[in-house]
Amino acid sequence: MKIAILPGDGIGPEIIAQAVKVLNVLGEQFELESAPVGGAGYAAHGHPLPEGTLALAKAADAVLFGAVGDYQYDTLERALRPEQAILGLRKNLGLFANLRPAILYPQLANASTLKPEVVSGLDILIIRELTGDIYFGQPRGVRECPDGAFKGQREGYDTMRYAEGEIRRIAHVAFQAAQKRDKRLTSVDKANVLETFQFWRDIVTDVHKEYPDVALEHMYVDNAAMQLVRAPKKFDVLVTGNMFGDILSDQASMLTGSIGMLPSASLDANNKGLYEPSHGSAPDIAGKGIANPLATILSAAMMLRYSLNRAEQADRIENAVKHVLSQGLRTADIYEAGTTKVGTEQMGDAVVKAL
Amino acid sequence: MKIAILPGDGIGPEIIAQAVKVLNVLGEQFELESAPVGGAGYAAHGHPLPEGTLALAKAADAVLFGAVGDYQYDTLERALRPEQAILGLRKNLGLFANLRPAILYPQLANASTLKPEVVSGLDILIIRELTGDIYFGQPRGVRECPDGAFKGQREGYDTMRYAEGEIRRIAHVAFQAAQKRDKRLTSVDKANVLETFQFWRDIVTDVHKEYPDVALEHMYVDNAAMQLVRAPKKFDVLVTGNMFGDILSDQASMLTGSIGMLPSASLDANNKGLYEPSHGSAPDIAGKGIANPLATILSAAMMLRYSLNRAEQADRIENAVKHVLSQGLRTADIYEAGTTKVGTEQMGDAVVKAL
Ligand SMILES: CC(C)[C@H](C(=O)O)[C@@H](O)C(=O)O
Ligand SMILES: CC(C)[C@H](C(=O)O)[C@@H](O)C(=O)O
Numbered sequence: 140m141k142i143a144i145l146p147g148d149g150i151g152p153e154i155i156a157q158a159v160k161v162l163n164v165l166g167e168q169f170e171l172e173s174a175p176v177g178g179a180g181y182a183a184h185g186h187p188l189p190e191g192t193l194a195l196a197k198a199a200d201a202v203l204f205g206a207v208g209d210y211q212y213d214t215l216e217r218a219l220r221p222e223q224a225i226l227g228l229r230k231n232l233g234l235f236a237n238l239r240p241a242i243l244y245p246q247l248a249n250a251s252t253l254k255p256e257v258v259s260g261l262d263i264l265i266i267r268e269l270t271g272d273i274y275f276g277q278p279r280g281v282r283e284c285p286d287g288a289f290k291g292q293r294e295g296y297d298t299m300r301y302a303e304g305e306i307r308r309i310a311h312v313a314f315q316a317a318q319k320r321d322k323r324l325t326s327v328d329k330a331n332v333l334e335t336f337q338f339w340r341d342i343v344t345d346v347h348k349e350y351p352d353v354a355l356e357h358m359y360v361d362n363a364a365m366q367l368v369r370a371p372k373k374f375d376v377l378v379t380g381n382m383f384g385d386i387l388s389d390q391a392s393m394l395t396g397s398i399g400m401l402p403s404a405s406l407d408a409n410n411k412g413l414y415e416p417s418h419g420s421a422p423d424i425a426g427k428g429i430a431n432p433l434a435t436i437l438s439a440a441m442m443l444r445y446s447l448n449r450a451e452q453a454d455r456i457e458n459a460v461k462h463v464l465s466q467g468l469r470t471a472d473i474y475e476a477g478t479t480k481v482g483t484e485q486m487g488d489a490v491v492k493a494l
Numbered sequence: 495m496k497i498a499i500l501p502g503d504g505i506g507p508e509i510i511a512q513a514v515k516v517l518n519v520l521g522e523q524f525e526l527e528s529a530p531v532g533g534a535g536y537a538a539h540g541h542p543l544p545e546g547t548l549a550l551a552k553a554a555d556a557v558l559f560g561a562v563g564d565y566q567y568d569t570l571e572r573a574l575r576p577e578q579a580i581l582g583l584r585k586n587l588g589l590f591a592n593l594r595p596a597i598l599y600p601q602l603a604n605a606s607t608l609k610p611e612v613v614s615g616l617d618i619l620i621i622r623e624l625t626g627d628i629y630f631g632q633p634r635g636v637r638e639c640p641d642g643a644f645k646g647q648r649e650g651y652d653t654m655r656y657a658e659g660e661i662r663r664i665a666h667v668a669f670q671a672a673q674k675r676d677k678r679l680t681s682v683d684k685a686n687v688l689e690t691f692q693f694w695r696d697i698v699t700d701v702h703k704e705y706p707d708v709a710l711e712h713m714y715v716d717n718a719a720m721q722l723v724r725a726p727k728k729f730d731v732l733v734t735g736n737m738f739g740d741i742l743s744d745q746a747s748m749l750t751g752s753i754g755m756l757p758s759a760s761l762d763a764n765n766k767g768l769y770e771p772s773h774g775s776a777p778d779i780a781g782k783g784i785a786n787p788l789a790t791i792l793s794a795a796m797m798l799r800y801s802l803n804r805a806e807q808a809d810r811i812e813n814a815v816k817h818v819l820s821q822g823l824r825t826a827d828i829y830e831a832g833t834t835k836v837g838t839e840q841m842g843d844a845v846v847k848a849l
């Protein structure tokens with residue numbers, strides 16, 4: 140089993156180092172190979188997704204990704220900016236299914252800005268389509284406005300689109316995920332305004348026929364953003380498009396108050412995947428040794444579960460993380476009075492020890 | 495001064511009746527004329543926005559709108575569904591600037607699902623562009639997918655677009671609103687992915703030159719959705735496009751826990767406007783006399799301020815609302831132990847009395 144390790148920028152290398160430490164003590168024969176990505180890719184090879192990095196990611200059985208982005212790359216032209224590496228990896232590897240759990244660990248119930256009774260025990264799964272929608276639709280650009288009151292002016296434009304097969308395959312992923320949980324799926328769309336999402340609703344409704352044991356509900360995206368604030372625990376699994384999923388999955392993760400704890404998986408049709416923490420590269424705290432490595436370690440656990448067929452190893456890591464939380468160990472982002480503040484390495488070491 | 499009164503469906507007629515009562519005791523010479531809209535428009539004339547209703551709205555100096563939508567219209571084809579009336583009014587009246595305050599009244603601090611320290615004193619203003627973006631962009635529809643892996647299948651598609659002048663005029667509204675408040679504007683976009691919103695960012699940055707006294711910050715929409723959960727009080731004014739604004743303004747209003755209190759204004763280039771509560775038609779409680787009329791009454795206050803040049807009357811109404819809250823009167827949606835539960839009419843009467 141070959142794992143591509145792409146640390147990236149900011150806190151990426153520090154947190155990835157802890158996940159690698161964890162992988163190395165499992166007693167498995169993994170081949171780990173690293174390559175630069177994002178700003179580090181640009182610095183090394185003039186491109187955020189260097190050819191060698193993409194080739195490695197393609198050849199590997201799974202990709203463990205840190206985070207990308209740092210101040211010095213902010214002024215580059217868009218095609219060279221770090222986040223293009225993420226978009227390029229998703230598209231080139233066909234990683235169409237993004238799984239974003241939003242879980243509030245009981246030990247961290249106070250971390251949320253929401254009242255404990257609203258979020259304690261929160262455990263929802265957001266499934267975001269990741270290779271379609273307005274993210275990649277053509278045509279797009281800046282052109283002369285062809286009609287209407289602003290005819291002749293410049294206008295920016297993009298194309299939102301979803302083909303039937305694209306919707307079907309993400310719907311299957313979502314219904315199957317719901318089957319393994321509480322059997323309730325909320326499909327989020329904007330069918331009252333968008334043709335793309337009326338079509339989305341029609342296709343999801345059709346796929347539902349194959350999953351009669353799952354209760355399907357349709358919800359408009361504006362309402363979903365409200366319900367995530369009002370009563371987030373009412374959800375089980377949510378599925379939506381790339382753009383709405385970008386917004387809602389970040390909103391949902393912030394409900395927990397501990398985004399430093401949340402992993403993510405982005406899967407292709409054969410369960411090959413890219414695994415990364417839900418948080419960003421946090422350049423402001425990079426190199427200080429204080430970043431929380433748990434989201435990355437839990438991403439490695441997801442990798443073991445989904446791509447490497449090592450469910451028990453995944454369980455072991457997840458239990459080890461719960462154990463260190465119960466021991467009261469906290470990085471700065473989740474620290475509260477009465478717990479023990481530790482740095483990135485100490486946290487990684489504690490998980491290794493708990494294993 | 496002529497005011498078009500469009501009660502609509504569900505609780506619309508009940509809450510509008512209270513706002514009309516309030517308008518009638520101000521001692522002003524307003525001419526009020528009603529017409530059916532939404533489901534009621536369809537029931538009366540076969541269309542959610544009947545010709546006569548649109549003509550009235552066009553002829554009036556301002557429009558006071560209740561809410562639209564009810565179960566029996568859910569199965570109509572999209573073009574005849576109640577919400578098409580809203581889209582039609584916005585487009586036909588050129589109501590491009592939607593002002594959505596999210597205010598947490600101190601008396602209702604407990605209503606929020608967020609911790610008091612996170613939201614008490616919340617007072618943000620979301621300005622949403624309302625006649626452009628993917629809501630109205632052409633082409634759109636369902637077609638044969640022209641290229642890529644799904645070529646030949648059916649696909650749904652829509653066009654996102656913003657012309658320079660469209661961005662400029664909403665940016666001016668936003669900068670001017672910020673000047674009257676804390677002089678901080680957050681422009682929300684997705685410039686890292688969308689051409690439309692890279693263009694948006696460029697134009698907003700350019701308009702900023704005319705408002706050097708306002709601090710401008712650009713923020714990605716996914717981050718904005720997170721910051722609204724993490725630290726909503728850090729915002730002053732937010733401005734964004736139609737689609738992102740739909741999501742974020744609803745999310746923000748739910749932060750207060752009292753969406754029954756929140757008014758909205760939708761303005762054209764000459765400050766003619768449509769005023770409506772931020773909440774919906776709530777068909778489940780329609781006719782029960784328990785709906786909260788305060789958002790509609792406060793919408794009437796916004797109407798007096800923005801379209802009818804009666805700032806003092808607006809102040810009077812807003813103070814009257816604060817007064818009844820201080821008296822402890824609450825409709826069911828904002829009721830808590832120790833306060834006095836009242837119905838829709840009683841609440842309207844209390845505001846009238848406070849005036
Ligand atoms: C960096 C950006 C392109 C990306 C996205 O919008 O998908 C990020 O926000 C994410 O959610 O992974
Ligand atoms: C009903 C719908 C078309 C409308 C919108 O999306 O604009 C509503 O959600 C709103 O925000 O007023």
